[in-house]
Amino acid sequence: MSLIRNPILPGFNPDPSIIRVRNDYYIATSTFEWFPGIQIHHSRDLKNWKLITHPLTRKSQLDMVGNPDSGGVWAPCLSYHEGTYYLVFTDVKSHIGPFKDTHNYLITAPDIMGPWSDPIYLNSSGFDPSLFHDDDGKKWVVNLVWDHRKNRNSFGGILLQEYSSEDKKLIGPIYNIFKGTKLGLTEGPHIYKQNGYYYLMTAEGGTRYEHAVTVARSISLFGPYEVDPIGPILTSAGRPELKLQKAGHASIVHTQDNELYMVHLTGRPLKPSMNCNLGRETAIQKAMWTEDGWLRLADGGISPQTMVEAPLLPEYPFEVEPDTDHFDGEDINIHFNSLREPLSEEWITTKERKGFLRLRGRESFSSSHRQSLLARRQQAFSITAETLLEFEPKTHQQMAGLVYYYNSKNYYYLFISHDEEHGKCLGIMSSDHGKYDELLEKTISVDGWEQVFLKAEIHYEELQFYFSKDGISWSAIGPGLDASKISDDHVELKIGGILLDQGFTGAFIGVCAQDLSGQRIHADFDYFTYRERE
Known part of the structure; x- marks a missing residue:
């Protein structure tokens, strides 16, 4: 049977x-x-x-x-x-x-x-x-x-x-x-x-x-x-x-x-x-x-x-889909999604640089209008997500990286930005019910690095970010994080019996870029890997 x-x-x-x-x-x-x-x-x-x-x-x-x-x-x-x-x-x-x-x-x-x-x-x-x-x-x-x-x-x-x-x-x-x-x-x-x-x-x-x-x-x-x-x-x-x-x-x-x-x-x-x-x-x-x-x-x-x-029907399996998208074609993988609006050459393209996904920085995670974010569902409890980013920010208002996202008030974000003291640098930000935090005591300089590899490993309730210069030798960055917060159940918020927030979606993992200066600086992603480990 x-x-x-x-x-x-x-x-x-x-x-x-x-x-x-x-x-x-x-x-x-x-x-x-x-x-x-x-x-x-x-x-x-x-x-x-x-x-x-x-x-x-x-x-x-x-x-x-x-x-x-x-x-x-x-x-x-x-x-x-x-x-x-x-x-x-x-x-x-x-x-x-x-x-x-x-x-x-x-x-x-x-x-x-x-x-x-x-x-x-x-x-x-x-x-x-x-x-x-x-x-x-x-x-x-x-x-x-x-x-x-x-x-x-x-x-x-x-x-x-x-x-x-x-x-x-x-x-x-x-x-x-x-x-x-x-x-x-x-x-x-x-x-x-x-x-x-x-x-x-x-x-x-x-x-x-x-x-x-x-x-x-x-x-x-x-x-x-x-x-x-x-x-x-x-x-x-x-x-x-x-x-x-x-x-x-x-x-x-x-x-x-x-x-x-x-x-x-x-x-x-x-x-x-x-x-x-x-x-x-x-x-x-x-x-x-x-x-x-x-x-x-x-x-x-x-x-x-x-x-x-199962019913009395012949089995009809489908081919296993590849783990990695190299952004070699013009079409975006069917599993990727954007927030609230269709993909547009105005902010996302694979045509301008062959083999790369280019995102032009737009609004912050707080926006319900125009975010430059491309992500896919988390569909297993243990996954690895990885990307290679080329990005040259000139101000702290320009950011790009790898995000574990529920909604505009609940996320974890491993990003590259610019710091007056350290130049190009790595940071981690989070939002929990809208409470913003920065999770590194001090940013990590990657000034002079042409490329930065970014990775997230999620195992049930545990999330750990990593970075690398060559994609071979990886270093953990920041503390272990609570992945269970990226959920409907955590997002729902009542104070004094009044419902202030609720959610009906699920965890997404993906890439994004922000430019709060309005200069719309671009970030180039060479690939995106989503691998289920269970």
């Missing part, structure tokens, strides 16, 4: 939406403030997965400049009907405090690889939209409604409204079809139709350690919906010994042989901090329909399993 090891999409890949089109399976996941928007992975066996595309690649589709940390693209829903792919998603402009500015859109494409259309605006009443194609040809959008009023349930229920393909907008009455259960925080709705019932699958309990999957059903699309009598059909709540925590926000798919699988959000905490620096990931469970028409995990329980029976 072949087994699937969870998670199937390791690292920051939350809110999975899965479909099958003939023999191909696709999962769409959230990307928040990272550009390009929405990750789509492909598989033919539900075991081996490959990142193949990002549908939101143009500013005309997604303009996130100024979006807050962990704003941007939330909870996409992927569907397919009569030769067309559909994606609905939210662009979140604010989410801290009583109000949430959440604009929902639809894009379409004739092929999963695109071209994807410019967005059609749907509504702004809440987030997590999903599109349901009924048997009669009608299309319906569901999303939660947000209620900002005091002493109310902020998660005010699941709204349903018809979508007109002809008019390219929502039409007709708005129905509130489900108020949720006592778990609360009802979100992430998907509708499925099976054996005469409409099934409404929702995420409840919040996306942390009380997360759960709740299912309700009705013979009418408009309800009333009867909640599954067993309560949540999937959760890790109350089971701290499980390797897969935070289980919730799910969607389902039937195989060609009518086997049933559920993909869901999960997290793997570091111990003892219980911080998930890999972010919220995607796992899969085998499921089934019971004789009385309810959805269950195939093993009869409600807990997520790390090893799952």
Whole structure:
């Protein structure tokens, strides 16, 4: 018997939406403030997965400049009907405090690889939209409604409204079809139709350690919906010994042989901090329909399993991708991401100097507008990241280097800059909940060095930076650092019961350049290595 090891999409890949089109399976996941928007992975066996595309690649589709940390693209829903792919998603402009500015859109494409259309605006009443194609040809959008009023349930229920393909907008009455259960925080709705019932699958309990999957059903699309009598059909709540925590926000798919699988959000905490620096990931469970028409995990329980029976499909492995990107071509590796805006020759290029990635310094990490930063997800607990940098700063306001990044308030940064006393020099800066610090007692001079090799080694909760003149003999620089802080769990901050910050992404490792003088000095990176060691 072949087994699937969870998670199937390791690292920051939350809110999975899965479909099958003939023999191909696709999962769409959230990307928040990272550009390009929405990750789509492909598989033919539900075991081996490959990142193949990002549908939101143009500013005309997604303009996130100024979006807050962990704003941007939330909870996409992927569907397919009569030769067309559909994606609905939210662009979140604010989410801290009583109000949430959440604009929902639809894009379409004739092929999963695109071209994807410019967005059609749907509504702004809440987030997590999903599109349901009924048997009669009608299309319906569901999303939660947000209620900002005091002493109310902020998660005010699941709204349903018809979508007109002809008019390219929502039409007709708005129905509130489900108020949720006592778990609360009802979100992430998907509708499925099976054996005469409409099934409404929702995420409840919040996306942390009380997360759960709740299912309700009705013979009418408009309800009333009867909640599954067993309560949540999937959760890790109350089971701290499980390797897969935070289980919730799910969607389902039937195989060609009518086997049933559920993909869901999960997290793997570091111990003892219980911080998930890999972010919220995607796992899969085998499921089934019971004789009385309810959805269950195939093993009869409600807990997520790390090893799952694979479907009766031929294995379809993908080639192992190289560890090192030498920046020899014009295209940037699909695993790299920028913050809030697409790559532009204005600030990033591989054309000006063959075999090098050139970044022009722009704004600081504090900016939610124009950062020159290129990074990729951390997808294993033990990794090495390495680069070679050529950079000639003239002032302390010019910096470039290797960054371990969560958001604008939480990061570690090994950088080259300029000091009046030491000339070109190395430093380490950090930010913890926005508290800035410099981690070397004094900067290390590398004046006269044409090249500087930089490296980060991360092993679970431990981060150590290194530098080298030749790439052979390495020296540790700075103290060992707490990698667990680069996580949703650490970032969330409440004071006096008031939520001041929260995060929904994961750790990224990459290269960046800043020029706070406005001269836009450039930094050249010869290569970037990302190697998983576990």
